[in-house]
Amino acid sequence: MNAMLRMRSVSKVYHNGTVALSSINLTVDKGELVFIVGPSGAGKSTLFKLVNRKELPSSGEVWVGRKSVPDLKKGEVPIFRRNVGMIYQDFKLLSNKTTFENIAFALEVVEASRREVLRQVPAVLELVGLRDKGKAYPHELSGGEQQRVSLARAIVNRPIILMADEPTGNLDPDTSWGIMDLLVEINRRGTTVLMATHNKDIVNRMRRRVIAMEHGKIIRDEQRGAYDIES
């Protein structure tokens, strides 16, 4: 069994009654790179939140590897999250910390040793192509560079699964491709990657698995798919 992520009959109804997901069935295998597309409000972000346990499903099962995510005990959640990297459209960097510190932060809060910080941070900075930007603050970086920092922070704890929620939403096309190339590289090194996006160009040129959502349901799931239905 090679499944990295499995969802069985998952529904999510928020407290205010909004049905964000209904009867989702989904399996993503180890090493896949999957696009999740669909209009705003389709439920893409909610799906991610169920995977990293920001939210609990109203019904159904969510499995990451051999762990049932909703059944994780409170104390297990932080350890679990170290295995699930996240990046967002708005980067979520700390403005009063440098590039180096922003990435080191992810290691420090999990009580990594200084030795580990000094080994891992330069390595991921190298990987995302920001070797000489370690001392820069977020406001001194372009949007693309900021997203690279957030990507570096997401992978520094070596997650088994990486979820990118509209990572190119604030970036111009060229910069977006830079981020996409990095995600492909990270995926090539073994991390399962899920990416929610509105970027037609990228989805159509990549020809990877595409899951299309609408009104909280999966309406299409194709290998080597495109952004829109092809007739």
Add this chain to the structure above:
Amino acid sequence: MTLKAKTLFHCFKEGWGNLARNSLMSLASIGTVLVSLLVLGGVSLLALNLNHMADMALQSTKIRVLLKEDVNFDATEQVRFWLQRQAGVESYQFISKQEGLMRLEGIFGIEEGVFRDGDEEFLPEEFEVSLNSDADAEKLVTGLLSLSSVEEVLYGQEFYSQVRTVSKIAFIGGIIVLLLVGFATLLIITNTIRLTVFARRREIEIMSLVGATDWYIRWPYIFEGLLIGIIGSLLAALLLSRGYYFLERKLVNVASFLHLVTYDSVQLHLTWILIGVGAAFGLIGSLISVKRFLKAS
């Protein structure tokens, strides 16, 4: 929830940083802790002094121990034996029936023939006891009363118990005031920490995103509360000691008959109590805040 030394240091540093960054609210919190503890300290000192005065009054008067008649053993010996073993007894004197009568005659005079021969038979034998300054007068009295040969013990009961009552009322009143001020203190500490949590919500969100444990996220705020409490209590201890020395000096001049407890004799206890109560305020305040406002996951 094991904390590495490095993490502990980190949390302490962060807590201190929070305190400094949010300086206005921090000062307000420290101020209310200070006020609460001044009330607590002031009330404690007042009650201590009233009790002290009651003890002093009791020590300076002599205790009269009246013996029972018609006991089939030597009452005098039993009491004498008991008094000999009491550390608080400075000296005692046996007063026979005859001496008792002579004392009465000394007080009321003999010219008018108030007393007749044989009157001494109606008087009890007694001991007159002087206490030293370490004596626990109340305990001695209870001890004497429990002896089978003792009929009655006479001392400044009324004055003594009145002062004790006043001191109790003052203390209870003080505690009620303390509870009110304490409530306000907790409210302000809780809000101070809520503001810090709010100011740092982005950081907290990211910490939980990358897998920091709840306690790693919470400790700095708990340290912040503890620091508020401890700083407030140290200030209170300092102000109380200065204020008390000042009062002591003033009173020596205007009312030298009042024997105040010396501050040195209570300082250590009082300081620790203030620090303990202050730290508890800070800890409880921050725990409430962290529980209510820091939804880490």
